[in-house]
Amino acid sequence: MESEAAMTEDWAIYKGAGVPHDSIGNLPAPPPWRVFDGEPVMDSPPPSTAHADVVRATTYRPDPQIVQQVNAALYLRRPLLVTGPPGTGKTTLAYAVAHELSLGPVLRWSISSQVSLRDGLYQYDPLGRLQDASRRTTDDEDVGRYLRLGPLGTAMLPFTKPRVLLIDEIDKSDLDLPNDLLTIFEDGSYEIPELVRANTHTAEVLDAGGTSRVTITDGRVTCRAFPVVIMTSNGEREFPPAFLRRCITVAIPQPTxxxxxxxxxxxxxxxxxxxxxxxxxxxxxxxxxxxxxxxxxxxxxxxxxxxxxxxxxxxxxxxxxxxxxxxxxxxx
Structure with a gap:
């Protein structure tokens, strides 16, 4: 009965009902050690209207403990590590949260053993930059045109409301990725060395969707609303204690x-x-x-x-x- 009560308590921002609402605005200020002040502030994108996203979000039925842990992650501005067998709804949870809280389309980063931290942050086209340099007749160079942010890099932009970032099957990553992510999640920011080396004060860079350009100042991105990070794991490996203690965790069992x-x-x-x-x-x-x-x-x-x-x-x-x-x- 305790878990059933947890879902209906007044402090829950995410209800797990699949009905969109704007209660994210009622989220209290973060703990002092989780305050971020990225600039310039960006408007959050509208919710996804893709049929597949809406269907999976509205048909998902989380149990009370999952609802409780999602809310704990929201309040504490911490990543949520979701473990469980395949087919239990770990991935769908991210779409359900984004839909109900109207947090825009899910930013999905699928993990394999070949994926590095930079793959999630941004992509850089050095060959295109080199080819353009040979044709350029002035010293002016727009380094931002050779960069495109990844799902993680986009999620860390200074949006007014948190974006939902799905890091899917993180247990398939190489051994270093969880610890590399810790630095990003603790600092709430990251640097793009190519912009720093070019001494670029402001640059316009494509976001993960590839349709909008965002302004990056002095080669550094700092979030404002810490993203709702949902990491899924099939339980194929153990994670370092330092990583686990900075996450909110929940295990999804097989449904009865x-x-x-x-x-x-x-x-x-x-x-x-x-x-x-x-x-x-x-x-x-x-x-x-x-x-x-x-x-x-x-x-x-x-x-x-x-x-x-x-x-x-x-x-x-x-x-x-x-x-x-x-x-x-x-x-x-």
């Missing part, structure tokens, strides 16, 4: 039967009443191996739309185990 019913009612309301058999089949199979909730949604949709003669067999084919399992029959 009642939770699955709520998810299906949100995604497939017209099919929920006839989904009991496939849900039972999914739960039995999941007890023996790894499955994801979207596999269940696919199975319910296809078996009902097609009116399959053998829905259990079709559902089994649509719900293969996500990790190695012994050979199986269609007994399901």
């Amino acid at each position: 039967g009642p939770e699955l019913n709520r998810i299906i009612a949100a995604h497939l309301p017209d099919m929920a009443d006839d989904a009991a058999d496939i849900i039972d089949q999914f739960l039995i199979r999941r007890s023996a191996g790894e499955l994801a909730t979207d596999q269940l949604l696919n199975a319910i949709y296809l078996t009902q739309v097609t009116g399959a003669a053998d829905p259990r067999s079709l559902a089994t084919d649509l719900m293969p185990y996500l990790s190695a399992q012994p050979p199986e029959t269609h007994a399901g």
Whole structure:
């Protein structure tokens, strides 16, 4: 009951209801050690109207503990580290927060072992700059035209309201990236050496969307509203203690039967009443191996739309185990 109470307490800015509101303006001032004063202040972009973003945001059903930890991250201006098996809604959480709090489109940074900190901050085109230098007839040079901010770099701009930054599958990064991120998150700022070396007082640089230019002063970006950073992990590695103690953490478990019913009612309301058999089949199979909730949604949709003669067999084919399992029959 404690966790249920946590979701309804008056201090919650993010309610987890999927209904947009402007309560982000009620967020109290940050703790003194998390105050940032970046300039020039920038207006926040309008919310995403992309159909896929809206659907995943409005159909997401977080449990009370997730709602509580999101609000803790908002109040404390700290990154949120979300762990859990594939298909439990870790990525969708970022879109749900951005949609409900009207914080603009999600800035998504997908991580692999080859990704470096600079990839998230900005991209630089030295070849284009060199080619243009050979054709230039004056000493004037616009270094900013050869730079484009990445998702992390854009999220740290001095917006009036925080942007939502999704760092997806951070457990796939190399060993240094979590510690490199610590400096950015603690300082709330970063430097672009190419602008500093060029002694450029102001530069106009493309943001991550590639459609707008933003002003950077003296080669340094400092945030104003610390972004809502949501980092996802499938639990494939451990993180350094220094990294963990600066994050708000939450683990998303596999949804139970009642939770699955709520998810299906949100995604497939017209099919929920006839989904009991496939849900039972999914739960039995999941007890023996790894499955994801979207596999269940696919199975319910296809078996009902097609009116399959053998829905259990079709559902089994649509719900293969996500990790190695012994050979199986269609007994399901």
